Amino acid sequence: AREALRELRHQPAMTPDGHRVEIAANVANAKQAEGAVEAGAEAIGLMRTEFLFLERDTAPDEEEQYKVYRDMVAVMAGRPLIIRTLDIGGDKQVPYLNLTKEENPFLGVRGARLLLVRQDLLYTQLRALYRAAKHGPIKIMFPMVTHTGEVEALRVHCARARAQVDGPVVPIGIMVEVPAVAVMADRFAPLVDFFSIGTNDLTQYTLAIDRQHPELAAQADSLHPAVLELIGNTVRAARAHQTWVGVCGGLAGDPLGARILTGLGVDELSMSAQDIAAVKAALRAENYTAMQALAKRALACTTAEEVRAL
Numbered sequence: 028a029r030e031a032l033r034e035l036r037h038q039p040a041m042t043p044d045g046h047r048v049e050i051a052a053n054v055a056n057a058k059q060a061e062g063a064v065e066a067g068a069e070a071i072g073l074m075r076t077e078f079l080f081l082e083r084d085t086a087p088d089e090e091e092q093y094k095v096y097r098d099m100v101a102v103m104a105g106r107p108l109i110i111r112t113l114d115i116g117g118d119k120q121v122p123y124l125n126l127t128k129e130e131n132p133f134l135g136v137r138g139a140r141l142l143l144v145r146q147d148l149l150y151t152q153l154r155a156l157y158r159a160a161k162h163g164p165i166k167i168m169f170p171m172v173t174h175t176g177e178v179e180a181l182r183v184h185c186a187r188a189r190a191q192v193d194g195p196v197v198p199i200g201i202m203v204e205v206p207a208v209a210v211m212a213d214r215f216a217p218l219v220d221f222f223s224i225g226t227n228d229l230t231q232y233t234l235a236i237d238r239q240h241p242e243l244a245a246q247a248d249s250l251h252p253a254v255l256e257l258i259g260n261t262v263r264a265a266r267a268h269q270t271w272v273g274v275c276g277g278l279a280g281d282p283l284g285a286r287i288l289t290g291l292g293v294d295e296l297s298m299s300a301q302d303i304a305a306v307k308a309a310l311r312a313e314n315y316t317a318m319q320a321l322a323k324r325a326l327a328c329t330t331a332e333e334v335r336a337l
């Protein structure tokens with residue numbers, strides 16, 4: 028059965044009744060992107076750039092970052108590629124950034140919040156991204172956005188960085204991973220070119236469970252109906268504004284999660300490369316109408332266990 032799955036990994040995730048979902052991978056570098064394409068990925072839905080900054084003594088400069096992003100563009104050869112700006116906060120060990128120690132790093136200066144106060148980091152990264160975008164399609168995504176004002180400010184910075192390097196227009200999107208954004212997705216949709224739902228953090232913040240907690244993390248199930256409700260609301264708002272919406276959290280790589288997310292109407296699922304074959308197979312095995320009915324039943328459940336039992 029494993030062999031049969033592998034054989035089919037390059038076939039699209041098309042349901043028997045003709046609904047297609049884009050299948051993408053989460054990666055950290057060009058080598059992983061190559062492996063992901065080999066594993067059946069049609070796109071990169073999330074390139075996490077924080078790895079570029081870890082385990083070293085100084086931040087990567089514009090030239091170094093430019094080369095990394097340009098290599099990604101080359102490997103993807105025109106396929107869609109979403110690069111997320113630095114998502115780092117007080118919990119990660121990056122001594123040279125001199126981040127203030129925080130009591131609750133997950134609720135602190137992380138992601139876009141950090142970039143807005145550390146514009147040295149922001150502009151270096153944006154200039155490198157806009158330079159790389161001259162070689163092929165890139166989309167820029169900002170993590171940990173909470174307020175519409177942050178999106179407005181980030182767009183201004185993007186326009187400035189773009190002008191500095193004479194870069195092309197690049198779609199600008201945000202992670203939907205703070206419950207406030209999922210609740211008010213209708214007000215964020217007009218400000219962005221795309222959404223990508225980060226179910227790991229969205230679950231952590233919705234259920235108030237530290238995603239790394241040794242005893243509680245197992246309860247942080249992204250299939251919790253409260254999380255699904257927020258995802259459903261985000262998709263509805265995206266649809267109403269013709270805004271593309273993907274999912275790049277762990278739920279996208281879970282075959283049951285992938286069917287429910289498809290039933291909720293997302294455009295893309297981005298996951299670890301090793302999950303691609305199984306998710307594609309799950310989506311090819313059931314009609315879209317059945318997944319829509321499944322999603323509806325999931326939303327009516329009371330616990331994650333009930334959803335899993337469906």
Ligand code: PEP
Nearest residue numbers: 204225226227228275276
């Ligand atoms: C998420 O929060 O779901 C996500 C994809 O981002 P990360 O896991 O890098 O926080």
Ligand code: MG
Nearest residue numbers: 204225227228
């Ligand atoms: Mg996240």
